[in-house]
Amino acid sequence: MNTGVRYNGALLHGGLLRRLYHRWSLKLLLSELLAKRWMEPAIPFLLMWGLIAYFAAVTPNYASFANASALGRQFADMGFVVMAMGLVVISGGIDLSVGAVFAFANLTALMLLQMFHLPVPVVIVGTLLAGGMVGAINGYLVGYLKSRPFLTTLVTLIILRAVVDLLSQRYSVPLAMGSDRSWLWAYLGRGLALWTVPSNLMMLAVVGLVGHIMLSRSRPGWHLTALGSSRKAARHAGIAVERTLFFTYVMSGLLAAAGGLFYAARLSSTGSDTGAGWEVNALTAVVLGGVSLSGGRGTVARMLIGAVIVFVLVNGLVRMGLPGPMTSTALGALLLVAVGIDMKWAKNRLKTIQKIYLNPTVVELRPAPSTAADSGTPYAENDRLRDSREIGLDCVEGPEDVILDREDRLYCGTRDGLILRFSGPDFSTREVFARIGGRPLGMAFDREDNLIICVGGMGLYGVKPDGTVYKLTDETNRSWFKLNDDARLRLADDLDIAPDGKIYFSEATIRYEMHSWHLDGMEGRANGRMICFDPATGKTQTLIKDICFPNGVCTAHDGQSILFASTWLCSIFRYWIAGPKKGQIETLIDNLPGYPDNINRASDGSYWLAMVGIRSPAFDLAMRNPGFRLRMVKQVPPDEWILPGINNGCVVKFTEQGEVVESLWDPGGRKHATLTSMREHKGKLYLGGLENNRIGCIDLPGADPDWNGCDSYWGKPEVARDL
Amino acid sequence: MSTQTGGLGFKPSQEQVVLGVTALLALGFAFALPGFATLANVLTLTRSVAILGILGIAMSVVVIGRGLDLSLVATMAVTSAASLQLLQHGWPLAGAMALCLAFAVLIGVINGFIIAFVEVPALFTTLATGFLIFGLGRVFLLDGVISYVPEEASALVWLGQGRICGLPSPVLVLALMALAVHFLMSRTTLGRFIYAHGDNPEAARLTGIAVRPLTMTEYALASAIGFVAGLVMAASTASMNTQVINSTLIFDVIMVVVLGGVSLVGGRGSVGGVLAGTALIGTLLNGMTILNLDNNIQNIVKGAVLLGAILLDNRLHPRDEETARQGD
Structure with a gap:
């Protein structure tokens, strides 16, 4: 439908041939062929x-019917x-x-x-x-x-x-x-x-x-x-x-x-x-x-x-x-x-x-905006996440995403495939809400208060308020001209729900499994896609193919468009699902100083964005040189690889127009390294990270103390429904 | 091997059991068959069985190293026939012998290379190389199916038909080979390594034995001894019929x-055991020949005995069939 190159607004340097060579690599074809x-x-x-x-x-009359019949x-x-x-x-x-x-x-x-x-x-x-x-x-x-x-x-x-x-x-x-x-x-x-x-x-x-x-x-x-x-x-x-x-x-x-x-x-x-x-x-x-x-x-x-x-x-x-x-x-x-x-x-x-499966390609980014504390940019480093309060310290392993329901209970998925629920004063009560398996990632509540979850390695699942797990979808339409069977969902990453109930979710990559997601980063190829599941018809449809590691997904406040983050391109894109521009994609933000992860709504009409890692000039250079990355992956043990700087916690706020207004930092990632998610709820911001052993919580001074995600999406509950 | 004496009494080794069975069989034949227990027949028996014995010794080197050489008979026939042909063409005896011995060694090295480096299981390798040696030899090396010993090479004929102190020379060759291989296997480093290789190839590799060159050495040794067997065979009939490849001789060798x-499973057995096995099969074959049994019936009997031997071996030395590779 569309190609990754088009959204890659940062393609600036390098010859066209070099880019094409890495994009349509013969080795890629061969490696996928051999796996067939x-x-x-x-x-x-x-x-x-x-x-x-x-x-x-060489033999006369060999191909005649009589001879073929006799030979047969x-x-x-x-x-x-x-x-x-x-x-x-x-x-x-x-x-x-x-x-x-x-x-x-x-x-x-x-x-x-x-x-x-x-x-x-x-x-x-x-x-x-x-x-x-x-x-x-x-x-x-x-x-x-x-x-x-x-x-x-x-x-x-x-x-x-x-x-x-x-x-x-x-x-x-x-x-x-x-x-x-x-x-x-x-x-x-x-x-x-x-x-x-x-x-x-x-x-x-x-x-x-x-x-x-x-x-x-x-x-x-x-x-x-x-x-x-x-x-x-x-x-x-x-x-x-x-x-x-x-x-x-x-x-x-x-x-x-x-x-x-x-x-x-x-x-x-x-x-x-x-x-x-x-x-x-x-x-x-x-x-x-x-x-x-x-x-x-x-x-x-x-x-x-x-x-x-x-x-x-x-x-x-x-x-x-x-x-x-x-x-x-x-x-x-x-x-x-x-x-x-x-x-x-x-x-x-x-x-x-x-040996030949990994095929790095060229990813070119402009020099990143400065994040130095005295740089004066909205990305300037501070320590506003340092004094976050811990929830479930050492009782939770890798809450990639966190979410809160109308009753102020906090949910998160863990590495062991559980959905945990924290409730009570100070969230001191920990209970296992559901056991799904796989790797639960992005979450969202639908109109009926079902918790919809992207499960890495499994697909899109739902959990009813009473804790019963049900499957929404685990496959989509297969693309005709891809050797790798992309019908199955390998790494459903994050989702959000449009006002009409359709679920839009990202699949980060179709070439790697959850445990080797970082290899997809080494490759830097547009292997991901955006998929839509319609609960009304039960149909799953791939909307956009060839996106470079699509990660966070968020429905815009007006419900007209979907925002999604492309991690390796350090960009946010907007996909229109309604209105005059329906079906179009535009770049909302590019050249972020870090690798964007989940996006969620903020109370003031803007959006929160988690940065899973911070860019460095060295890694940017590596991303520009596929040959270098290939040699590194082949010749150097994994613990010596250059990887995105994930020893930082950073949350960014941006407006509807794509303007970044502020950032919250935990420099050095003492409490929240590899920050992947944040959720605003009643004047507080809750933080989750892929590798964290806790959920964080900070106060947001000046934020609407009654605003919460469920109301923002589905409106305030009618009193009649409660009765 | 050596006799093991348990707490309660005497536990015979397989070698002794086989010798015992041979004695019983010989005794039975001696009573039942007129002409079996004559000196002439005993000499015929030992002479005919000597070649089988030499081939058995060749095979045992490979089998102790956990291999198997199905191409042994083809190597034997083609190399010895080639040496006869060289003699026909006027080569000196020593030169022809040396060249064909080198040829045999080369075949063994190729076998070992494919097994050790390409990692094709020994059974498949030697099955295929058996065809290759025979086919290539027939098409490119040999003039006809049968090669004859020329008149001048009477020294070679002595190898098959001569006598020393009344003993047929094939038996002497067998004894010589048996002694040499026994010494090699039990008294030298190479022999120890071959046992270690067969007992546990992985452990042998880990202790630092160069297992792959060792494999090549094993097959080269087997081929070289096979060449000697071929010379004895050629000498005793003054000719070499390469059709012997199509016979069931190779199974007789495995049986022995x-x-x-x-x-x-490798790593077990000794030259003495091979001689005992040779005695048993020789007695059996000789008895059946005197009985004038049809060749096919002989084959059926031999097949049954071989099957019994394999089943018995399997019972005595079980292998882990869950981790065994195809063709092990």
């Missing part, structure tokens, strides 16, 4: 199409075997016997059909049973006896192969002689399901779809994936590890047997090379497709992508006339490279993302 | 090692 789950199969996917395109170009029929057999392997690999194991099970199933099907002359449905069931039985043996050995999957399935591979060779040699004559003319058998082997799609390929697609739904949408699938991710965690979560493993191997056996069944129907032959070495093909395919050998990561689609790559490659190499050993060498090399990349990638992925 | 008490 769909990026992992992207490379195999491209490789697959590249290979197909290559062989289509051959591919389907392997597809089943690869899925059999893939499932087991996702569960953190390995099944090297898939190729042997495939051959065994092929033999079983042929024997049942040709030697025992059983009807085809019985043959199908019998073959699948045989495969499932081998799977059950593997599953029992690996799951219950806890033997090593690699060696165990290697042994079952040897034994099974020997059995297949023995039987096919002994019964070679009857196996080759009989032949069944059942239409079902013919359909399995040679039929077309749709148009030119072979029946077995269709079946593979159906099984793949079912497998995908099972893996990603069902309880057994989740259990299986959990087992691969962390066996210990899975056991602690109460998953029956042994049983799940057992059934995973059974499923693997069934899938490999299904492949063998179709192979039997297609070729009606058995030999010692049936499915020989397929375990390596399948393993290569699975790892190439992006199913991690460390388990827990992978989808059916990835397995099949890998299967296509291996199939097309082997098939293509054979067609090009390469000798057999060369093909197996190529596969061996491919396996080695794929596993190597998988191991390194699984180990370093998060580290890589972490 | 695991049965001999060299646990797959």
Whole structure:
């Protein structure tokens, strides 16, 4: 809608190119791309199409329907075997016997059909049973006896192969002689399901779809994936590890047997090379497709992508006339490279993302107005906050925002996710008003005296006067052209309510979580947004995107506009929500000497503004040099970083026209460092800070002793309502 | 290893159990099979089993260091076949041997490098390099499937067919190898380090052992010993058939090692154990051959024995399957 550059009235120095370079950083794109789950199969996917395109170009008639159909029929057999392997690999194991099970199933099907002359449905069931039985043996050995999957399935591979060779040699004559003319058998082997799609390929697609739904949408699938991710965690979560493993191997056996069944129907032959070495093909395919050998990561689609790559490659190499050993060498090399990349990638992925995620940009500010005590500016330092009275000293941790209700009770959120309420004379009674969780930040009362709260990490929540917590919203519309999913609210910061009941709130950043908000400052990028929630319709809508850390929000006294602070730009903006300028944004104040936080109404028609930190020339310089900040964040431990000066307490008052009239200071932040909020109530000013262990209170001489926020927003309570 | 005597009595080591089983099996065969308990057969048995024993010793070095080398047979076949081919092309014996030994060592170093530095699990690495060695060797190095020992290299043939004091020379080579590796593993720093590596790789690294170069050394050693096994094999038939790679020989080797008490979790076992395991498998194979059992049935029996050995090893030396990596 609008861009951050436009509000950045302080953009003065530096070339346009330099600014654009940092604003549209390629690294930013890359870091967000890498964090995407769909990026992992992207490379195999491209490789697959590249290979197909290559062989289509060098082989005549490769891309014809007839050839595609024939290849598809051959591919389907392997597809089943690869899925059999893939499932087991996702569960953190390995099944090297898939190729042997495939051959065994092929033999079983042929024997049942040709030697025992059983009807085809019985043959199908019998073959699948045989495969499932081998799977059950593997599953029992690996799951219950806890033997090593690699060696165990290697042994079952040897034994099974020997059995297949023995039987096919002994019964070679009857196996080759009989032949069944059942239409079902013919359909399995040679039929077309749709148009030119072979029946077995269709079946593979159906099984793949079912497998995908099972893996990603069902309880057994989740259990299986959990087992691969962390066996210990899975056991602690109460998953029956042994049983799940057992059934995973059974499923693997069934899938490999299904492949063998179709192979039997297609070729009606058995030999010692049936499915020989397929375990390596399948393993290569699975790892190439992006199913991690460390388990827990992978989808059916990835397995099949890998299967296509291996199939097309082997098939293509054979067609090009390469000798057999060369093909197996190529596969061996491919396996080695794929596993190597998988191991390194699984180990370093998060580290890589972490390394390139932070992308500082240029933030240019004019020299800050002086805050020296003798400077004569409205920002001149004084010690008017020094003699504040403490409320709840050491009984409250990090009251980011404070607010008072009509009965003069004081509310604040804390780091532990509680809403505390102080009442009685001198606010000596402390009670837990509500338990929300998350990090409660900005607060406001609505017309019905519900306390509306922005909860960092959760969203927008409400607390009824009786203490019941309810959710207002935790998501907004997703923007189409952002890689990071910005639908969820990550860091709802402050809110205010317009006269029509609409709730306007800021989300400080969509790239960082609450605990690393200062990293967003290191980045200085326009990552935040203003969002509106309409309680009447229940709809949430992003109003303004790309704001540089929007923080405090306040409805103007006349209810026509919303004021919001942009912390890293040291500016206050006005957004018109009614009247002739509706929808427009204008800069109200820029070049503040500190980093603005919450804004609240004052009794005399002006506004209070808390400064969370004070600018320094050194940090301003750092903000102008993204490269410097990047090197600092990468090379220096966090406690040595240059950060905004937060060892000060400062509250500023400004008028409707944006003119700063006075400031209240606690130099050195002895009582109120990192001051984030202040609330005027009946002639007193209450102070809260993100890192404070108290709430402060000072008298405001000359302020209206009856003025309070609830009346200012919603009018004085009618007497009738009280009765 | 050494005999442990508990409070109540005698507790045999795995080595002794295996030797006992071997004796019982041999006794059973001797009664049941005519021709088993003859001197000629015993010599045949020891000769045929010697190669398996040497390969077992090679494998045990890696397994004690918590690894596994599935490419051992491929290395053995390709390097020894290459040396025969060099002899065919008129190379001197010593030169051909030295070059191919270096080649074997190089293969081992590459294996170890991929395992130690790229951190690909040993099973996957050696599975893949097995294919690579065989394929590349067949396509680029070797002229045919079978390489023959040339007439001039009669000294090499002695290695497989000669005798000293009535003992077949393969057995002597096995004894020599066993002694050398036993000395290496039990009396030298390198040996101690390999045990430490297998027992607890993380602890070994923390104590300052250069674990990654050590891994490369282990695989290089295994490949070098494998090359010797290949020479003996080539010498006893005066030829080297690279098709041996497609046989189940590598599983026989694993079986010998695991049965001999060299646990797959690493850090345990000794050369003596490998010899005991070799004796058992040799007796078994010899008996089955005399029984004239079908090759497939032999494979089934061997598979069953190997499965039993792995399960037993798993029972005796359990590993933490909750923290185990894939392919451990």
